[in-house]
Amino acid sequence: MSVESNQVEKVIIIGSGPAGWTAAIYAARANLDPLVFAGRPKSVPTTILPGGQLMMTTEVENYPGFPEGVTGPKMMSYFEQQAVRFGTRIVTDKGLNPDVSDPDDGHSYSYHDCKSVDLSKRPFVVAGEDDKEYLTHSLIIATGATANWLGLENEQRLARTGGGVSACAVCDGALPVFRDQELAVVGGGDSAVEEATYLTKFASKVYMIHRRDELRASKIMAQRALDNPKIDIQWNKKVADVLGDEKIFAIELEDTQSGERSTLDVGGLFMAIGHTPATEFLEGQLDLDDKGYLKLADSYRTATSVEGVFGAGDVVDSVYRQAITAAGMGCKAAIDAERWLGDQGIE
Ligand code: NAP
Secondary structure, three states, rough: OEEEEEEEEEEEEEEEOOHHHHHHHHHHHOOHHHHHHOOOOOOOOOOOOOOOOHHHEEEOOOOOOOOOOEEHEEEEEEEEHHHHHHHOOEEEOOOOOOOOOOOHHHHOOEEEOEEEEEOOOOEEEEEOOOOOEEEEEEEEOOHHHHHEEOOOOHHHHHHHHOOEEEOHHHHHHHHHHHOOOEEEEOOOOHHHHHHHHHHHHOOOEEEEEEEOOOOOOOOOHHHHHHHHHOEEOOOOOOEEEEEEOEEEEEEEEEEEEOEEEEEOOOOOOEEEOOOOOOHHHHHOOOOOOOOOOOOOOOOOOOOOOOOOOEEHHOOOOOOOOOOHHHHHHHHHHHHHHHHHHHHHOOO
């Protein structure tokens, strides 16, 4: 490893979803000259994507300020352009100041991942790709949490192309394409019940596909699903295949006890089988909860267990997981970092 330069950054931001870019916008406007590790696109969408979960979302209709809706990738591109406009630098294979002005044509550079951080010394050391290390006084972690997927080929393809497969009913369920359809939600936890209940507002019927004969959801939530006449729980079933070319029209189910296969016609499929926060690289350095989410020292602020390190977005939030809440936390993290740096006499 070589230290990229002797320069000590005021703030490095890791992550490029709504939280990361919003932190960058605020930090840049506060003259903190932020440096962002946006992460690298991965072929499998269960890993960190630059732009975060919204890169898997086709139409975003619930983010204020876009009355006609906007695609997830476009929205993240706007966030990025806004951050760069105020002087945010991004670590890429083409240097720290890529041209982000024409994202529709695709970027001519690759973003870099942060490989590891060393928070045991000050300034902190952030290791990127190409054996480069960056020094920083403060750090904002906004690496997000990725929705878990079943890993079926057609599931992934249709999720990427707007083919009626999604991992967020609250984000996508109200789209016209899902109205008055029979839909399916996979999972038996609180999220699955919440998403299924939400979908009953638009769908004609919602199947919950659960691999056991008992829900994992809390009693009160489970009862809500059982009492809802529009929810039909398919017990002991797993999704063996997703059927559809441009759009899903059915799922193939396998009985987890008998192995028997059956086909269920549905116009949409929603995954609710948990999320995985992107915190592996932080293990042993920052306090994480038992599910791997980054713990905040005080739920109202964004400080973590190490002074000068702040957390924002889905990496600290297993409850709301919305672009707008992540962006709000990114703003808070940048303000917290600015104030902390000021308290240390670092202007
Ligand atoms: P969760 O509690 O971990 O539940 C995940 C569900 O997905 C489980 O039913 C699990 O089945 C199923 N599952 C996991 N992997 C699967 C696979 N490969 N194939 C098929 N099914 C699979 O996750 P969550 O529901 O997202 O909840 C996360 C946390 O947030 C929980 O603590 C929850 O209480 C909380 N939460 C609370 C609320 C609320 O109170 N309003 C709402 C949402 C979430 P098994 O049961 O067989 O393991």
